[in-house]
Amino acid sequence: MSAKLLSMNRITKSFPGVNALKEAGLQLEAGEVHALLGENGAGKSTLIKVLGGIYQPDDGEIFVNGKKVTIEKVTDAQANGVSIIHQEIVLVPYLSIAENIYLGREPLTKSGFVDLEKMIVDSKKYLADFGLDLNPKTIIRELTVAQQQMIEIIKAVSFEAKIIVMDEPTSSLTDKEVKSLFQTIRSLKKRQVGIIYISHRMEELFEITDHITVMRDGEYVGTVKTKETTHDQLVAMMVGRSLSNIYYREKGWETSETVLEVHHLSKQGVIEDISFDLKKGEILGFSGLVGAGRSELMRCIFGIDDYDSGEILLNGKHVKIEQPNDAMNQGLAYVPENRKDQGLFLSKAVDYNMSIKILDKFIKGLRVNDKVEQQQVDHYINELNIKTPHAKQTVRNLSGGNQQKVLISRWLATKPDVLILDEPTRGVDVGAKFEIYSIMQKLVEEGVSIIMISSELPEVINMSDRVVVMYKGKVGNILNGKEIKQEQIMYYATGGGKR
């Protein structure tokens, strides 16, 4: 057999404190669609960034058509026929289709001006090749997301790319648009282009790919023929690790008192017909892959975003939540996923950040009662064991774990009945993780109900009384007690069990 189109062998890459890739690899043939599969954080994106010249590997070799290559920058990747279609669309909104396809390598006329006519005529050919009935002069902003994605693909093809990487290409497409993308992929296959296809959606992988390479924790797990594998086998490959018992929690909430009920909540294109309930003193885990709609659901419940239909009941009563303030008054609290952008005022002090939500407690008219504020702040610094020299320390200077604790304390100060934690331990070290788990445990003992969104399976499994698994904006299943296992969660999170 002739040489492989692409071989990535023993690629190793570490970042300070993390081994992102450990001898990972990938073999790609010409004319095949090869899926790269793995949990969040399995190292897929890192591997692709090495191929695209965005990261330099610490070790390992890359061969294109049997020839060893070094890819040090983006242009090296292009020169080797590699083109990457990123998850977010990178087109210039106010330039035309033709101008975007040729951005950075415009053809020139003899007099040195941009040859617009050639650009348009050539672009039209490409558009026709892909069966797109579009005017090349159309401004990108006027296209649908799917059309923009097609233009990205056309751009990649017009570079004469032999290897095209598609990173979650269908995450913002409708079913119909996915169909036309697949047609495009099939026509690329005929031209002997090799395609690396990253997606979490199993049914897509079974429809379009020839081989599937599974990664886990930065390592190569194995490659299987799509025709000869099953959903179950892939899930087993993805999760096949033993659970380290980072935190063991005695489960079993006695009460059957329901605090929060959500019925048939829908928002066009984001979430669909979501129903679940939350018991008093329960930790309800929300699992799912990136883009499954978990945070979006919480934003709707908390009144940050509007929803189209459905209802929310608190303690058996209908509630109207139109803005975060309503949610707060109803006893809800939401600690967002991205604490730096959405939560903390980084350049302000610990006490400022803690008391911002409860200012009316110690501001009476024009008088600010510093003493009460001070007591509150000290209380939480002790209670949550926040490691800060004093309450006036700037939050930016705290560690990630302590920043997270400051943010949690801000919401605890509002005395919520329902606490929504979105990725509560992302980016914090093991010790702080443990402390955050203890805080959660203490809260549920006090009767607070917690919704925890987490992408870390061990965390979800160890902490949750029940787990809602989401897939493509819908509830895949709600798992209970003994059903809460890695394989089960991953099965539903990748679209298993769907009618």
Next chain:
Amino acid sequence: MTPLTYENGKESIWFKISHAVTGFVRENMGILIGLIVLCIFISIVNPDFLSSNNLMNVLRQTSTNMYLAIAMTMVIILGGIDLSVGSIIAVTGVVTTLLIAMLGFPVWVAVAAGLLVGMLFGAFNGYVVATTIIPPFIVTLATMNIARGAAYVFSDGKPVRVMSDSFNNIGSGYIGGFLPAPVLYLIIILIIAYIIMNKTKLGRYMYAVGGNPEAAKFAGINIKKIKILAYTFSGLMAGVAGIVLSSRMFSGQPTAGDMAELDAIAAVVLGGTSMAGGSGKIGGTVIGALIIGVLSNGLNLMGVSSFWQYIVKGTVILIAVYADVIKKRNQL
């Protein structure tokens, strides 16, 4: 959607021109109507407005703002802003007149030196914006102060008088007896700007850098170079305006061009260019500048005091931009 007109080979030149004109009208329908209504209103109140003398006057008075606004359009499309142009007007005027009056330089040498001073200030803006993370607003705010200060230092705070016909003709002369010289410069600048924005890589890259810097980077565009060029052009245009103004005032004045940057920005925004960068057209800016020019000319003809003119101008800008935003939102 427009039909695919290039299907049968090349378009005829007339087709191209008519296409460009209809496109221009369609894109700027809102403010074009505004401009026409404004003209009709003023000419009803004071028929003198429509005299060819007055119309040439409007064009001449508007032309310096247009030099600035054309370059400002490019800078804003790039995602930047240039607050320093008003002060650069003063410093170039002072330098040029000093060279003629105090050092006896030939007029053309002094003019070239003045333009160079403008370009250097612009290049400095561009270099700092492109190579540091200081926001353009701050960079050019600083340059605004530096250039204004330099104008005061060089002139010792006093107007620099010039008695030279050839210098005075730069701003006050007429071409062929009817076309004011500043309007001729405007036509030349417009042609150059049109070519830059529509025929060269540079123009395209400005939209790319302002619209999606990430995409520009992936396309291998030299973002720094584009920024430096755009700000340099802006400095150069301020230099042209500075020389024209000092020529018309027979002197270089350190107070010249005060708040000129704001009129230029107003023209750009009236013309539909987004302050967020990435979109906008020179054509819209020209109409925007005309609205501002016609408005102040009309208010003068009507005898409205200059104090009230500020209030009217501010109100018109607010209403016009709001109407434009509403219109664009409804189109989507």
